[in-house]
Amino acid sequence: MVDILEVKNLKKYFKINSGQLHAVDDVTFSIQKGKTLGVVGESGCGKSTLGRTVLHLLESTDGQIFFDGEDVTHVDAKKLRKLREKMQIIFQDPFSSLNPRMSVSTTIAEPLELSGRFGKAEIGSLTDQLMDTVGLAPRLRNSYPHELDGGRRQRIGIARALALEPDFIVCDEPVSALDVSIQAQILNLMQDLQEKRQLTYIFITHDLSVVRHISDDICVMYMGQMVEKSPSKELFKNPLHPYTKALLSAVPVPNIHKKQERIILKGEVTSPVNPPPGCRFAKRCRYAAEGCQAPQNLTEVSPGHFLACHRYQEID
Amino acid sequence: MARKTAKKGKGAPANAGKKESMLALTWKQLIRNKMAVAGLILIGVMAILAILAPVIAPYAYDKQDLYHTFLGPCREHWFGTDNLGRDIFSRILYGARYSLSIGIAAVAMSLVAGVSLGALCGFYGGKLDMILMRVLDVFQSIPGMLMAIAVSATLGPGLRNCIIALSISSVPGYARMMRASMLNIRDMEYVEAARSVNARDGRIIFRHMIPNAMAPTIVQATMGVATAILVAASLSFIGLGVQPPAPEWGAMLADGRNYIRDFPHLVMFPGIAIMLAVLSLNMLGDGLRDALDPRLKN
Amino acid sequence: MSKSESKRLLEVKDLTVQYLTGEEVVEAVNGVSFTLDRGETLGLVGETGAGKTTIAKSILRILPDPPAKVAGGEIFLDGEDLLHMPESKMRTIRGKKISMIFQDPMTALNPIFSIGDQIAEVIRLHEKKLSKKAAYEKAVAMLEMVGIPGERYSDFPHQFSGGMKQRVIIAIALACNPELLLADEPTTALDVTIQAQVLDMMRKLKEELGTSMILITHDLGIVAEVCDKVAVVYAGEIVESGNLEAIYDHGSHPYTKGLFGSIPDIEGEEKRLSPINGMPPNPADLPEGCNFHPRCPYATDACRKGKIPFTEVAAGHLVRCVQAQKGEF
Numbered sequence: 034m035v036d037i038l039e040v041k042n043l044k045k046y047f048k049i050n051s052g053q054l055h056a057v058d059d060v061t062f063s064i065q066k067g068k069t070l071g072v073v074g075e076s077g078c079g080k081s082t083l084g085r086t087v088l089h090l091l092e093s094t095d096g097q098i099f100f101d102g103e104d105v106t107h108v109d110a111k112k113l114r115k116l117r118e119k120m121q122i123i124f125q126d127p128f129s130s131l132n133p134r135m136s137v138s139t140t141i142a143e144p145l146e147l148s149g150r151f152g153k154a155e156i157g158s159l160t161d162q163l164m165d166t167v168g169l170a171p172r173l174r175n176s177y178p179h180e181l182d183g184g185r186r187q188r189i190g191i192a193r194a195l196a197l198e199p200d201f202i203v204c205d206e207p208v209s210a211l212d213v214s215i216q217a218q219i220l221n222l223m224q225d226l227q228e229k230r231q232l233t234y235i236f237i238t239h240d241l242s243v244v245r246h247i248s249d250d251i252c253v254m255y256m257g258q259m260v261e262k263s264p265s266k267e268l269f270k271n272p273l274h275p276y277t278k279a280l281l282s283a284v285p286v287p288n289i290h291k292k293q294e295r296i297i298l299k300g301e302v303t304s305p306v307n308p309p310p311g312c313r314f315a316k317r318c319r320y321a322a323e324g325c326q327a328p329q330n331l332t333e334v335s336p337g338h339f340l341a342c343h344r345y346q347e348i349d
Numbered sequence: 350m351a352r353k354t355a356k357k358g359k360g361a362p363a364n365a366g367k368k369e370s371m372l373a374l375t376w377k378q379l380i381r382n383k384m385a386v387a388g389l390i391l392i393g394v395m396a397i398l399a400i401l402a403p404v405i406a407p408y409a410y411d412k413q414d415l416y417h418t419f420l421g422p423c424r425e426h427w428f429g430t431d432n433l434g435r436d437i438f439s440r441i442l443y444g445a446r447y448s449l450s451i452g453i454a455a456v457a458m459s460l461v462a463g464v465s466l467g468a469l470c471g472f473y474g475g476k477l478d479m480i481l482m483r484v485l486d487v488f489q490s491i492p493g494m495l496m497a498i499a500v501s502a503t504l505g506p507g508l509r510n511c512i513i514a515l516s517i518s519s520v521p522g523y524a525r526m527m528r529a530s531m532l533n534i535r536d537m538e539y540v541e542a543a544r545s546v547n548a549r550d551g552r553i554i555f556r557h558m559i560p561n562a563m564a565p566t567i568v569q570a571t572m573g574v575a576t577a578i579l580v581a582a583s584l585s586f587i588g589l590g591v592q593p594p595a596p597e598w599g600a601m602l603a604d605g606r607n608y609i610r611d612f613p614h615l616v617m618f619p620g621i622a623i624m625l626a627v628l629s630l631n632m633l634g635d636g637l638r639d640a641l642d643p644r645l646k647n
Numbered sequence: 648m649s650k651s652e653s654k655r656l657l658e659v660k661d662l663t664v665q666y667l668t669g670e671e672v673v674e675a676v677n678g679v680s681f682t683l684d685r686g687e688t689l690g691l692v693g694e695t696g697a698g699k700t701t702i703a704k705s706i707l708r709i710l711p712d713p714p715a716k717v718a719g720g721e722i723f724l725d726g727e728d729l730l731h732m733p734e735s736k737m738r739t740i741r742g743k744k745i746s747m748i749f750q751d752p753m754t755a756l757n758p759i760f761s762i763g764d765q766i767a768e769v770i771r772l773h774e775k776k777l778s779k780k781a782a783y784e785k786a787v788a789m790l791e792m793v794g795i796p797g798e799r800y801s802d803f804p805h806q807f808s809g810g811m812k813q814r815v816i817i818a819i820a821l822a823c824n825p826e827l828l829l830a831d832e833p834t835t836a837l838d839v840t841i842q843a844q845v846l847d848m849m850r851k852l853k854e855e856l857g858t859s860m861i862l863i864t865h866d867l868g869i870v871a872e873v874c875d876k877v878a879v880v881y882a883g884e885i886v887e888s889g890n891l892e893a894i895y896d897h898g899s900h901p902y903t904k905g906l907f908g909s910i911p912d913i914e915g916e917e918k919r920l921s922p923i924n925g926m927p928p929n930p931a932d933l934p935e936g937c938n939f940h941p942r943c944p945y946a947t948d949a950c951r952k953g954k955i956p957f958t959e960v961a962a963g964h965l966v967r968c969v970q971a972q973k974g975e976f
Contacts, residue, residue, distance in 0.1 A: 075838035090541060114547045122545050130538035134560045144546035177374075182926055183695075193546065212694035213865060217909035217922030224919065239838065246911030246920070269913070283843035285868030287910055289895045297847055298840050302808065 039063040043096035052307040056082040058257040069234040071248030079257040084203040121194040125206035127186035144196040184215035256313040263338040378640035385636020391629035399445035406439035440596035447597040452574040455515035463523025471531025489521035530562035564641035571634035575627035657683040662720035690870035693880035746820040750832040752813040756804040763800030810841030882938040889964035
């Protein structure tokens with residue numbers, strides 16, 4: 034299998050008044066074609082910034098991005114336009130990601146129009162096809178976003194992302210704003226589309242049960258750093274990083290017979306502004322020791338299972 | 350180049366169809382509001398009267414009749430006559446042409462300038478924003494009335510200069526308002542979405558941002574017409590606006606003020622005309638504010 | 648009789664709430680009934696717009712009127728009729744006997760007062776005789792109870808993280824030792840690890856103070872952890888209610904089953920979810936018969952006519968479904 038996307042030591046810093054905000058710090062991963070990489074973490078961990086930096090919606094500070102084997106870290110405007118037809122994004126909020134003054138069909142047709150590759154009639158029929166693909170009834174063609182519910186709006190966003198038949202889609206919390214019953218419909222749709230079109234996803238979410246359901250691999254982020262990456266089953270069976278353990282234990286399970294031991298985190302959250310080197314989780318970690326002040330390298334502890342904690346063998 | 354025109358050709362018809370139904374929605378919302386409808390009807394009637402002035406007016410606006418000066422309202426002269434025996438009703442009708450067109454033209458000019466400046470500043474930010482906004486700050490620090498007086502004193506009195514004077518003083522207000530809405534909208538995900546499907550800056554600004562940022566500015570502009578009519582009246586009042594014998598309402602007020610004790614109808618009728626125009630525009634503006642709020646459209 | 652009366656804290660009977668918007672009448676809550684004993688926690692589960700928050704707000708009588716209107720039903724707290732009580736008396740109940748926690752911790756605190764002062768203010772509002780100093784001391788005690796050091800009394804909301812702010816809000820809600828706490832999605836805006844802290848704290852407080860609670864949420868995981876009994880709300884109606892076991896192990900209503908089928912199981916191996924088809928109905932235009940029948944895979948003609956009554960399938964386990972009437976589960 035080929036890696037469709039490879040990201041090496043990617044960094045994205047934001048300049049703010051009090052210094053450098055390390056939103057994404059030294060993240061490395063790769064995804065094979067047709068697979069899904071889940072990115073989990075809590076708010077502010079840099080997972081959305083990571084997705085946007087990969088797509089060039091944000092300029093990377095350092096590091097390299099390879100797409101289809103080609104270095105696309107720095108591309109000119111023309112190349113970028115080509116690239117964006119191959120890489121797309123689905124947004125979290127189906128209420129702010131659609132222009133309130135554009136109808137369903139105009140929104141879906143926009144990428145087709147902008148590509149300049151299609152005639153007017155073609156755009157019309159492609160739009161109809163796309164609406165059908167994502168399960169939007171043809172009568173909604175001229176509806177406006179505010180007339181539709183969250184699930185339908187999210188389907189518009191998906192259709193827009195699919196319009197130019199991309200190979201790779203960043204899904205930024207695509208179901209977090211939806212009710213559970215609608216959420217399941219959208220997740221199924223996304224899985225069907227992936228199968229049919231050989232799509233590759235980066236699936237960003239804070240919802241651990243969703244990410245386990247949809248991902249092949251999962252990477253866990255904390256304060257801009259990747260702390261653990263592993264095949265999805267392995268991660269849930271055998272989490273190694275203390276943060277991953279705490280995160281997994283914190284998820285309320287809808288099962289009254291399984292009372293699990295909960296790890297309640299204490300201590301302060303390290304600020305991502307000008308952070309000291311070393312593990313950023315150390316302040317909340319009950320296993321923190323001296324060596325945690327040194328930078329933690331991501332090491333492969335078993336095939337495919339990467340970890341950024343030097344003490345993993347001592348804890349447990 | 351060819352690609353660009355092709356794009357325009359494709360975009361335009363779809364655009365037109367969509368715009369209409371959005372307008373229709375706003376319209377539906379607007380006519381539900383009784384106050385707004387009243388304002389709309391009132392301003393509509395005034396506009397029609399202004400357009401039809403030559404047909405309706407019983408006399409020419411500058412026709413003097415020195416034998417019948419200072420007549421009170423009577424059958425021949427509904428609103429009476431002034432110090433030169435001119436028919437006040439006819440002058441009010443003709444005056445509507447001046448006052449309304451001054452108001453609308455001044456607002457249109459400042460709206461175009463203000464919206465473009467504000468949109469540029471809000472979208473690009475940075476140095477351009479800094480410099481343009483400081484320049485506008487300087488303009489805004491001069492009171493609007495003083496500014497209008499200074500400009501018309503420099504350019505000389507007259508209709509055209511009056512419009513220019515009025516529009517310059519209200520550009521900063523529109524620019525600021527537009528900039529603020531643009532800044533809000535710049536962070537919306539649909540703008541990012543447009544960028545992710547390869548939309549260029551121009552398209553993002555005109556297609557995605559300005560239509561969504563316009564609502565507060567449009568409301569402000571409606572009320573701005575009323576303000577412009579008032580300032581134009583004040584300019585004429587001090588002799589810097591439209592020149593006699595043109596029957597601008599403010600000029601009529603100014604002319605009549607010497608006789609206010611004995612013949613109050615000389616100032617009363619133009620005063621009422623100004624008041625009605627301002628009131629109806631404000632009512633319409635209030636209604637528009639509600640109608641343009643997408644949250645209320647369900 | 649008298650024994651059960653002293654145990655029972657809240658009784659809601661046939662509550663009906665309508666929103667009157669322009670031409671149409673939106674039936675937000677239709678004939679909702681439930682009871683809550685002292686020290687008990689009830690979970691109201693349902694999707695956006697199901698009417699959960701409206702139920703809570705009508706208990707506290709803080710629905711915006713107009714457009715909302717309680718069109719029928721009764722609410723008794725300790726045997727006192729809340730809906731027909733004069734507003735002045737209701738004011739002594741709000742905050743003192745019943746208090747509410749809202750979803751968004753970011754906007755529920757006033758940014759210009761210190762958090763301690765905000766707690767003390769609520770205390771003094773309800774215990775007017777209390778001296779400033781006593782109120783201060785009580786506020787400090789409340790802060791420490793929710794796990795915030797008392798030294799942070801004079802800190803301002805912006806100096807706290809989301810989870811800490813939600814603790815402050817809980818401290819305010821509990822400041823007057825209410826008998827009933829209405830918690831509307833109290834942890835939805837929080838991260839999972841912070842949510843775990845807050846839920847943990849709420850559970851401990853409940854045990855210590857014996858407060859009854861109505862927890863409104865869409866998360867069946869949280870209900871499993873915190874609640875004693877559950878009412879599943881769909882389109883303004885309770886469609887199923889019972890204790891945890893009844894709902895989680897013997898959930899019978901097709902909607903309840905659908906909800907469970909929609910959640911990806913964090914331990915399971917299933918490849919595809921089984922979502923509920925279709926969308927929740929428009930509350931201004933509810934379907935005839937069972938509200939759920941257009942989305943229900945088991946719908947029959949009997950479901951499309953008339954109001955479906957509750958059937959008690961086991962002791963205390965009520966299901967509003969035709970199938971249950973026939974005893975087909």
